[in-house]
Amino acid sequence: MSVKNNRLSPSEYAQNFADIHPPFENAEAAAIEANRCLYCYDAPCMKSCPTSIDVPKFIRQIASENLKGSAHTILSANIMGAGCSKVCPVEKLCEGACVYNLMHEEPINIAKLQRYSTGKAMEHNWQLFERKPSIGKRVAIVGAGPAGLSCAHVLSREGIDVTIFEKESKGGGLMTYGIAAYKVTPEFCESEVNYITSIGGIDIRYNQELGKNFSLQTLQSEYDAVYLGFGVGLARKLDIPGEDLDGVVDAISFIYDLRSNDFSAIRVGDRVAVIGMGMTAIDAATQAKRLGAKEVTLIYRRTQDEMPCTEHELNIAKLDGCKIIWLASPIEVLGLEGMVSHLVCDIMQLGAPDASGRRSPVSSGQTFTLEVDMVIKAAGQMPYEHLVDSYQLYNHKGKVEVNDHSSTNLKGVFAGGDCVNGGKEVVDAVQAGKDGAAAILAYL
């Protein structure tokens, strides 16, 4: 057993990390699916989209060969509509609400249609939005993730000059650094950021980290308003013995490395345990498998009924050959010469409902031990509690508190996205960015 890189041939890497969402072959194929749409009134799909994309309208526009109009309909509601069409858990959002489900028919392939329109828009660099002349107001945004970019785009359209401070060397946030590579490629993320900023009036300054390269006070003094969209970052610790052994990694850095380096450079174990059952856990597990791990086991302390990922995601992991152990909670990582060798887990039972409304797992007192050489922790991410405390931002366990108008307790400082909600979907962050922009426009 060993943790090593370069397990596969270049062609195997290419195959394993090819886009999981093939596009429509041609316009006719898209039109056939578009014509299947019933064009519902007050459509459940639209109501189930956090950004309220007018789904029936954009699909009808594909059918009528008004592709530009279709892309405009999508992007005016969700400027990251292209990326969201690749990463959204549509089975629990728009497609999950499609009325065809009630007829026990396949729902409309909304995401695929959305990829079709937005893909054409990006491919041809259609400029669908016009920036109003500069009104001489300046807004600083911290974080070039979905919330920050969405906020920036709305502000720029209104003639605001926007500067985004981004701690990484690329924009896109978790879209670029935190999502499985077969869902969105790094190249796609980069072109999406470029497409969004092509409206003009948005200056992104990379490798600029809040609290390190600049302070919030500087932004407050130099800009008319500040929007915080710096997300969450720190992986939640398991707080169990052996967590510091070589071979224990957190899912976010695992995926980050994979998104920033050549696949062949990424080390992965023979037998990998992934702790957690959220989207990130699935991403980490499937990627580990696709990097060449012989055996990947997802370990979750509750049951399938309580899992945070969708069934669709779970099926991707199953189809990749990942094993799943329900009702198991890690209590110790054992090591041999400083390297991970085993993972000891408690066997759990479901008890009374907890604060989330889900039945909470309680230890049965029995344990089992897995032979593993790598443990990937995907038990959630922690907000930047220390950072927000240092700026006297009101917060709840590190999650920035905002009022109904996206405003923090500091005058002229607004916030949204994962740094406020603790970590939701990309599409939620995009909506938060829109709300923030609306609040900033009202404030200015």
Place this chain on the structure above:
Amino acid sequence: MADISSNFLGIKSPNPFWLASAPPTDKKINVIRAYEAGWGGVVWKTLGSQIKNVSSRYSSVNYGGKRMMGFNNIELISDRPLEINLREIYEVVSMYPDRAMIVSLMADNDRNSWHELIQKCEDAGAMGFELNFGCPHGMTERGMGAAVGQDPEIAKMVVEWVMEKANIPVITKLTPNVHSVVPTARASVEGGTNALSLINTIQSVTGVNLDTLVPNPFVAGKSVFGGYCGPAVKPIALKMLTTIAQDPLTSRVPISGIGGVSTWKDAVEFMLLGSTTVQVCTAAMAHGFRIIEDMCEGLNNWMDEKGYKTTNDFIGKSVEKITHWEDLDINYHHIAHINQDKCIHCGLCFITCEDTSHQSIHIERGHPYNTYTVKDEECVGCNLCQLVCPVEDCITMEVHRVAPEYINWKEWQQRGLPLNDH
């Protein structure tokens, strides 16, 4: 098993489905393929003085992702030498004596030309003639086709020439490019025609190319009105057919129905409204001759299910069911009912009623699904909601008569009964 064979003025065919006079019937190879596939008969593509065709010849209307909902052509009558056509007709009749062989004719506009053509075709073994008084393009400019069918006097004169000579049944084919098909139909019956067929194609422009700005079909940067057919024209054909089937004079002769017949169901509708046989073209051009299999099987199954032994048992049965508006029963009232167990909450009934009808559907907003119910007192029973509903039998129209007795508009007025006050 029902008997689906047909006897049209003594011309027998194993089923009532003939291929209409058109490209599929303009040469032996096609007709043999059609007979092998099972078609009951053909109307051979129109013979007359040899002409020259252009390229392109067809264009179509797609709708909702479905191709060829409507189809048009600017082809003329047969462009092959008459002798070849006649020889091939002779050969096909010899090979398939059990199938109907009708020959469509459009001679030059003089008695002798018609007489000569009739003689030659009878010699070739034709079992009947169909007079092409309907071709809407190309031939009309030469005083033929629709130019004949649009003028009852001329039509009657030509029919009389034909009847002087013909020894086999004569069907006169009517053009729909008139305000009513009845005058020409009557004139043709008065002239002695043995039967009628309708409709020929409807003059049309199927669309304009938004890049070249040239309408379809494209011929060297220009276009021309073409003859429209296919599923889109069926309702118009059925209406015109009904006027012929209801007219006291024209209803005396058998009718061969044409216009957008694609399935056995379409065919049965034509027959219920008075057609003894039906003719098909566009559906075959869209899918090939193999569609005949389902047409025969579907007709057979339907007849068995309804207990009809022969096609004569149901031909014309629906003719009397189309009446005058002023004879409709005003006390009949039905209102929509939405089955909540079947409703998928698409909201189409609501938005169409709210925007374009009588605001008769109540909406209760929900997340993500709204609930829709009918306001019984507002519903006028127009059927719109039922028509747009994508779920079979989700919306049903339930009868709530205003009063038990029949009363029509004339009587309503005579009695001075109230009109709507809103």
